[in-house]
Amino acid sequence: MTVTDKLVVITGGATGIGFATARVFASLGARVVIxxxxxxxxxxxxxxxxxxxxxxxxxxxxxxxxxxxxxNSIIEKWGAIDVLVNNAGVTGRPALAPFVHxxxxxxxxxxxxxxKGTIYCSQAVARSMISAKHGGVIVHVSSVGAYAAQENASIxxxxxxALGMLAKAMAIELAPHGIRVNCVAPGDIATERSxxxxxxxxxxxxxxxxxxxxxxxxxxxxxxxxxxxAFLASEEAGFxxxxxxxxxxGLLAY
Numbered sequence: 001m002t003v004t005d006k007l008v009v010i011t012g013g014a015t016g017i018g019f020a021t022a023r024v025f026a027s028l029g030a031r032v033v034i035x036x037x038x039x040x041x042x043x044x045x046x047x048x049x050x051x052x053x054x055x056x057x058x059x060x061x062x063x064x065x066x067x068x069x070x071x072n073s074i075i076e077k078w079g080a081i082d083v084l085v086n087n088a089g090v091t092g093r094p095a096l097a098p099f100v101h102x103x104x105x106x107x108x109x110x111x112x113x114x115x116k117g118t119i120y121c122s123q124a125v126a127r128s129m130i131s132a133k134h135g136g137v138i139v140h141v142s143s144v145g146a147y148a149a150q151e152n153a154s155i156x157x158x159x160x161x162a163l164g165m166l167a168k169a170m171a172i173e174l175a176p177h178g179i180r181v182n183c184v185a186p187g188d189i190a191t192e193r194s195x196x197x198x199x200x201x202x203x204x205x206x207x208x209x210x211x212x213x214x215x216x217x218x219x220x221x222x223x224x225x226x227x228x229x230a231f232l233a234s235e236e237a238g239f240x241x242x243x244x245x246x247x248x249x250g251l252l253a254y
Contacts, residue, residue, distance in 0.1 A: 012088030135178025187248025
Protein backbone atom coordinates (compact mmCIF):
# COMPACT_ATOMS: atom_id res chain seq x y z
CA MET A 1 0.00 0.00 0.00
CA THR A 2 1.38 3.37 -1.04
CA VAL A 3 1.53 5.71 1.96
CA THR A 4 5.29 6.26 2.09
CA ASP A 5 6.25 9.63 3.62
CA LYS A 6 2.59 10.66 3.99
CA LEU A 7 1.90 12.65 7.17
CA VAL A 8 -0.83 10.82 9.08
CA VAL A 9 -2.57 12.26 12.14
CA ILE A 10 -4.34 9.72 14.35
CA THR A 11 -6.55 10.89 17.21
CA GLY A 12 -6.52 8.57 20.19
CA GLY A 13 -3.53 6.83 18.66
CA ALA A 14 -1.91 5.71 21.91
CA THR A 15 -4.14 2.73 22.65
CA GLY A 16 -6.16 -0.03 21.02
CA ILE A 17 -7.08 0.35 17.38
CA GLY A 18 -5.45 3.79 17.23
CA PHE A 19 -2.10 2.47 18.43
CA ALA A 20 -2.22 -0.47 16.03
CA THR A 21 -3.07 1.91 13.19
CA ALA A 22 -0.13 4.15 14.05
CA ARG A 23 2.13 1.10 14.08
CA VAL A 24 0.81 -0.09 10.70
CA PHE A 25 1.28 3.28 9.04
CA ALA A 26 4.81 3.61 10.44
CA SER A 27 5.69 0.13 9.16
CA LEU A 28 4.53 1.21 5.70
CA GLY A 29 6.85 4.22 5.70
CA ALA A 30 4.42 6.94 6.69
CA ARG A 31 5.14 9.71 9.17
CA VAL A 32 2.68 9.60 12.06
CA VAL A 33 1.44 12.08 14.64
CA ILE A 34 -0.50 10.66 17.58
CA UNK A 35 -2.98 13.19 18.99
CA UNK A 36 -3.80 12.11 22.53
CA UNK A 37 -5.54 13.76 25.47
CA UNK A 38 -2.98 12.27 27.86
CA UNK A 39 0.31 13.79 26.71
CA UNK A 40 2.51 11.26 28.54
CA UNK A 41 0.53 8.34 27.16
CA UNK A 42 0.89 9.74 23.65
CA UNK A 43 4.62 10.26 24.02
CA UNK A 44 5.18 6.75 25.37
CA UNK A 45 3.17 5.27 22.51
CA UNK A 46 5.13 7.21 19.91
CA UNK A 47 8.46 6.19 21.40
CA UNK A 48 7.26 2.59 21.64
CA UNK A 49 6.66 2.48 17.89
CA UNK A 50 9.42 4.60 16.36
CA UNK A 51 10.76 7.72 18.05
CA UNK A 52 11.93 9.12 14.73
CA UNK A 53 8.97 8.40 12.48
CA UNK A 54 6.18 8.77 15.08
CA UNK A 55 5.53 11.94 17.09
CA UNK A 56 2.83 12.91 19.55
CA UNK A 57 0.82 15.99 20.50
CA UNK A 58 -1.57 16.68 23.35
CA UNK A 59 -5.17 17.25 22.24
CA UNK A 60 -8.67 17.19 23.64
CA UNK A 61 -10.75 16.85 20.48
CA UNK A 62 -13.84 18.20 22.28
CA UNK A 63 -12.25 21.67 22.33
CA UNK A 64 -12.65 23.17 18.85
CA UNK A 65 -10.23 26.01 19.60
CA UNK A 66 -7.56 23.56 20.76
CA UNK A 67 -8.15 21.43 17.65
CA UNK A 68 -7.48 24.38 15.36
CA UNK A 69 -4.32 25.34 17.23
CA UNK A 70 -3.09 21.74 17.25
CA UNK A 71 -3.59 21.30 13.51
CA ASN A 72 -1.72 24.54 12.81
CA SER A 73 1.10 23.44 15.12
CA ILE A 74 1.41 20.06 13.42
CA ILE A 75 1.64 21.72 10.01
CA GLU A 76 4.25 24.20 11.22
CA LYS A 77 6.40 21.40 12.70
CA TRP A 78 6.01 18.57 10.22
CA GLY A 79 4.35 19.91 7.09
CA ALA A 80 1.01 19.41 5.36
CA ILE A 81 -1.32 16.74 6.70
CA ASP A 82 -2.09 14.02 4.14
CA VAL A 83 -4.29 11.71 6.20
CA LEU A 84 -6.53 12.17 9.23
CA VAL A 85 -7.78 9.14 11.15
CA ASN A 86 -10.61 10.07 13.51
CA ASN A 87 -10.15 7.24 15.97
CA ALA A 88 -10.55 8.89 19.39
CA GLY A 89 -13.85 8.10 21.03
CA VAL A 90 -15.71 7.03 24.13
CA THR A 91 -16.28 3.31 23.80
CA GLY A 92 -16.61 0.15 25.86
CA ARG A 93 -17.76 0.27 29.45
CA PRO A 94 -17.51 4.09 29.80
CA ALA A 95 -20.08 4.42 27.00
CA LEU A 96 -22.61 2.01 28.53
CA ALA A 97 -25.79 2.99 30.33
CA PRO A 98 -29.46 2.09 30.01
CA PHE A 99 -31.11 4.63 27.74
CA VAL A 100 -33.58 5.97 30.31
CA HIS A 101 -30.81 6.31 32.89
CA UNK A 102 -28.21 7.97 30.66
CA UNK A 103 -27.28 11.13 32.52
CA UNK A 104 -26.69 14.43 30.76
CA UNK A 105 -22.98 14.36 31.57
CA UNK A 106 -22.58 10.94 29.93
CA UNK A 107 -24.61 11.95 26.88
CA UNK A 108 -22.49 15.09 26.47
CA UNK A 109 -19.26 13.12 26.88
CA UNK A 110 -20.17 10.57 24.21
CA UNK A 111 -21.63 13.05 21.72
CA UNK A 112 -18.93 15.67 22.25
CA UNK A 113 -16.15 13.11 21.75
CA UNK A 114 -17.48 10.64 19.19
CA UNK A 115 -19.36 13.05 16.94
CA LYS A 116 -18.49 16.68 17.62
CA GLY A 117 -14.79 15.92 18.12
CA THR A 118 -14.70 14.09 14.80
CA ILE A 119 -16.38 17.08 13.15
CA TYR A 120 -13.96 19.59 14.70
CA CYS A 121 -10.88 17.60 13.64
CA SER A 122 -12.24 16.97 10.15
CA GLN A 123 -13.08 20.64 9.63
CA ALA A 124 -9.64 21.86 10.70
CA VAL A 125 -7.74 19.28 8.66
CA ALA A 126 -9.98 19.62 5.59
CA ARG A 127 -9.46 23.39 5.62
CA SER A 128 -5.71 22.84 5.67
CA MET A 129 -5.92 20.34 2.82
CA ILE A 130 -8.01 22.72 0.73
CA SER A 131 -5.57 25.55 1.43
CA ALA A 132 -2.59 23.38 0.48
CA LYS A 133 -4.36 22.24 -2.71
CA HIS A 134 -2.90 18.73 -2.52
CA GLY A 135 -5.96 16.68 -1.61
CA GLY A 136 -5.96 14.15 1.18
CA VAL A 137 -7.82 11.41 3.01
CA ILE A 138 -10.02 11.38 6.10
CA VAL A 139 -11.09 8.13 7.76
CA HIS A 140 -13.62 7.91 10.60
CA VAL A 141 -13.56 4.90 12.92
CA SER A 142 -17.19 3.88 13.33
CA SER A 143 -18.46 0.52 14.61
CA VAL A 144 -20.79 -2.33 13.76
CA GLY A 145 -22.81 -0.68 16.51
CA ALA A 146 -23.85 1.74 13.80
CA TYR A 147 -25.77 -1.14 12.18
CA ALA A 148 -26.41 -3.71 14.91
CA ALA A 149 -27.87 -2.11 18.02
CA GLN A 150 -26.30 -2.97 21.34
CA GLU A 151 -28.16 -3.02 24.63
CA ASN A 152 -27.26 -0.21 27.02
CA ALA A 153 -25.41 1.61 24.23
CA SER A 154 -28.07 3.77 22.60
CA ILE A 155 -26.07 6.99 22.65
CA UNK A 156 -22.88 5.28 21.54
CA UNK A 157 -24.62 3.52 18.64
CA UNK A 158 -26.28 6.77 17.57
CA UNK A 159 -22.95 8.60 17.38
CA UNK A 160 -21.28 5.78 15.46
CA UNK A 161 -24.17 5.65 13.02
CA ALA A 162 -23.86 9.39 12.49
CA LEU A 163 -20.24 8.98 11.40
CA GLY A 164 -21.28 6.95 8.37
CA MET A 165 -23.59 9.67 7.06
CA LEU A 166 -21.05 12.33 7.99
CA ALA A 167 -18.50 10.55 5.79
CA LYS A 168 -20.95 10.40 2.87
CA ALA A 169 -21.86 14.08 3.06
CA MET A 170 -18.25 15.16 3.55
CA ALA A 171 -17.18 12.99 0.62
CA ILE A 172 -19.58 14.79 -1.70
CA GLU A 173 -18.54 18.27 -0.58
CA LEU A 174 -14.80 17.61 -0.46
CA ALA A 175 -14.42 15.55 -3.66
CA PRO A 176 -13.84 18.66 -5.82
CA HIS A 177 -10.81 19.36 -3.64
CA GLY A 178 -9.36 15.88 -4.11
CA ILE A 179 -10.20 14.84 -0.54
CA ARG A 180 -11.61 11.36 0.02
CA VAL A 181 -13.65 10.52 3.14
CA ASN A 182 -14.52 7.03 4.34
CA CYS A 183 -15.30 5.00 7.46
CA VAL A 184 -14.23 1.70 8.87
CA ALA A 185 -16.68 -0.17 11.09
CA PRO A 186 -14.86 -2.69 13.29
CA GLY A 187 -16.70 -5.65 14.76
CA ASP A 188 -15.54 -7.64 17.79
CA ILE A 189 -11.90 -6.56 18.12
CA ALA A 190 -9.55 -7.88 20.81
CA THR A 191 -8.12 -4.66 22.18
CA GLU A 192 -6.44 -4.52 25.57
CA ARG A 193 -9.66 -3.12 27.07
CA SER A 194 -11.81 -5.95 25.82
CA UNK A 195 -9.42 -8.85 26.28
CA UNK A 196 -11.54 -10.54 28.96
CA UNK A 197 -14.61 -10.59 26.73
CA UNK A 198 -13.24 -13.65 24.94
CA UNK A 199 -13.77 -15.53 28.21
CA UNK A 200 -17.39 -14.47 28.34
CA UNK A 201 -16.83 -11.68 30.82
CA UNK A 202 -18.96 -8.58 30.29
CA UNK A 203 -16.24 -5.99 29.90
CA UNK A 204 -15.67 -2.82 27.88
CA UNK A 205 -19.02 -3.07 26.18
CA UNK A 206 -18.39 -6.56 24.77
CA UNK A 207 -21.18 -8.96 25.80
CA UNK A 208 -19.83 -11.92 23.88
CA UNK A 209 -22.85 -11.78 21.57
CA UNK A 210 -20.83 -10.40 18.66
CA UNK A 211 -18.19 -13.10 19.02
CA UNK A 212 -20.86 -15.80 19.01
CA UNK A 213 -22.34 -14.27 15.84
CA UNK A 214 -19.08 -13.80 13.93
CA UNK A 215 -18.85 -16.33 11.07
CA UNK A 216 -15.05 -16.43 11.14
CA UNK A 217 -15.34 -17.68 14.71
CA UNK A 218 -12.70 -15.51 16.34
CA UNK A 219 -12.12 -11.94 17.41
CA UNK A 220 -10.39 -9.52 15.09
CA UNK A 221 -7.07 -7.90 15.90
CA UNK A 222 -6.43 -4.14 16.10
CA UNK A 223 -3.78 -4.59 13.40
CA UNK A 224 -6.40 -5.92 11.00
CA UNK A 225 -8.41 -2.73 11.47
CA UNK A 226 -5.23 -0.69 11.09
CA UNK A 227 -4.46 -2.32 7.76
CA UNK A 228 -8.00 -1.60 6.55
CA UNK A 229 -7.58 2.06 7.47
CA ALA A 230 -4.18 2.19 5.77
CA PHE A 231 -5.73 0.71 2.62
CA LEU A 232 -8.42 3.40 2.52
CA ALA A 233 -5.71 6.02 2.95
CA SER A 234 -3.50 4.58 0.22
CA GLU A 235 -3.27 5.45 -3.44
CA GLU A 236 -4.63 1.98 -4.24
CA ALA A 237 -7.99 3.12 -2.82
CA GLY A 238 -7.99 6.27 -4.93
CA PHE A 239 -11.50 5.70 -6.33
CA UNK A 240 -13.13 4.90 -2.97
CA UNK A 241 -14.94 7.66 -1.11
CA UNK A 242 -18.16 8.10 0.83
CA UNK A 243 -18.37 4.49 1.97
CA UNK A 244 -17.93 2.34 5.07
CA UNK A 245 -15.65 -0.68 5.08
CA UNK A 246 -16.84 -3.37 7.50
CA UNK A 247 -14.03 -5.10 9.39
CA UNK A 248 -16.26 -7.48 11.29
CA UNK A 249 -15.40 -11.08 10.42
CA GLY A 250 -18.70 -11.40 8.59
CA LEU A 251 -20.87 -10.38 11.57
CA LEU A 252 -23.23 -8.27 9.46
CA ALA A 253 -23.39 -10.81 6.64
CA TYR A 254 -26.28 -12.55 8.39
